[in-house]
Amino acid sequence: MLKRISLILLVVVSMVVIGQGSVFAHHEENHVSSEVSESESLDLATHSKSAILIERDTGNILYDKNSSEKLPPASMTKIMTMLLIMEAIEKGELSLDEQVRVSENAASMGGSQIFLEAGEEMSVDDLLKGIAIASGNDASVAMAERIAGSEQVFVEMMNKKVEQLGLKSTNFQNSTGLPADNHYSTAHDMAVMAKALLKYEDITNYTSIYEDYLRKGSEDEFWLVNTNKLVRFYEGVDGLKTGYTNEAQYCLTATAEKNGMRTIAVVLGAESTKERNSDVSQLLDYAYAKFDTKPLYEKNQAVTSFEWLKANKQKVDVVTSDSVSILFPKGTDLNKIDTKITINQDIELPLEKGTMVGKLQVVEGEDTISETDLIVLEDINHANVFQLFKRTFQSFF
Known part of the structure; x- marks a missing residue:
């Protein structure tokens, strides 16, 4: 019995993709890539100093x-x-x-x-x-202090x-976006942060709410109204965050x-909420008029498995x-591509939940057009003596 897996698993699956034009897919989890040259001739988001429009899955x-x-990101911080x-909720450090x-x-x-009042208690929810x-x-500072002990550490x-x-172009000085020296970001970086946040699909259960109440039924009842009016007035919008300061x-x-x-659409530096919302609406109109996506796999979808004799979970x-997903201009003819699944060599026990154990590549001919980490969804530890004995005994029959 081996201590390590020395295994490369390659699975090729036929999928549909673009035959003419280009296919766009994400190469790295933590950045967005520029693939669409047509946008260079467009004149969108004219009221904003800076803007970007990305497709979330591909980036x-x-x-x-x-x-x-x-630029200062204000409350988009x-x-x-x-x-x-x-992340703290996912790790079980917060409920x-x-x-x-x-x-x-x-x-x-x-x-x-x-x-909020000093000494008041309110749920994370x-x-x-x-x-x-x-x-x-x-609320932001209260949560920062709860997670890190102080806003400074947060x-x-x-x-x-x-x-x-x-x-490379973001630096934060607080958790709120209140004006501060050396507190800045970019439209690009905000889009990447939004992409990362949207991995937590439950977040839109909050950002999509147009109005709600805190302390409902009490004398301190507080009416919440979403600062992002597009969640009510633009079909499909369910977040994420507005910002405003004089600067x-x-x-x-x-x-x-x-x-x-x-x-995901980001605009910075518009002179009014009307101009800001108009620029974002224009960007979204462009995206849904010109492009389509084809989902290939959902998040946390099982794509393969392997047998591991010495693990407490054998399969x-x-x-x-x-x-x-893949992204393509509307009206493009589709042909076939392949997906390849590669499991790393020399994986060692124990494995923590979320450990990367391989890659899923979407390929077109010799070109890799998408690469996504493959992970395990639970802790995998060494098998105990009883499990090893049982498996060895069963192997004789």
Whole structure:
């Protein structure tokens, strides 16, 4: 019996893809790639200083306007705040029904707020609503302090996550987006952060709410109204985050899903909410008029499995770490492509949930057009003595 797997598994599956023109798919989880040259001749988002439009699954850029320009992101900063909250929930470090005690520091935040009081306790679920719907600065700081102990340490976590996402043009000084020196991002980087946040599909259960109440039925009942009006007035929009300061002007990172295609549009530096919403609507109109996607795999879909005699779970399922799609211009003829699944050599026990064990590639001829990590969805440990004895005994019959 071997301590290691020395295994390369290659699976070729016929899938449909573009025969004429190009196919677009994501190459790396943590960046967006530029594939669509037609957008260079377009004149969209004319009211905004900077803008970008991407398709979420592939990460491909459908439109770009000064997307690398460093600008203050205002409350779009809270996209990163929500990303770290969702990660903490996924890791079991936080639960939606947990009651968080509000500090004097959190309660003292100015700007947009849900008027938390020092010493008040509110559930993570309601605080998330306060951040996602009303852009509550007080709620953001309360959650930052709960996760990291202080907002300062939480900001360090934010900037570490920026590095993990491979972003070079973002630096955070707080969890809220309130004006601060050396607090900046770009349309491109905000799109990547939004892409990462949308891996947590439950987040749109919050960002899509147009109105709700906190402390409902009490004398301190507070009416939440979404600062992103497009969730009500543009079909398919279900998030993500607005922003405004005098310096940043009006900003919005929006996401919409229609016909199985999810897009992300980011604009910064518009002079009014009307112009901001108009620019985002124009970008989304362009995406859904010109492009289609074809889903290949859902997130966490099992694509293969392997037998592992020395593991406590003998049959190990291997799943996709993210959804996998191809993107193509509407009206394009489709031909066949292949998908290849490669399992890493020398995988060692134990394996933690989420460990990358291989790659799924979408290929067209000799070209790799998409590459997605394959992971295990549960902890895999060494088999105990009884399990090894039982398997050895069964092998004789």
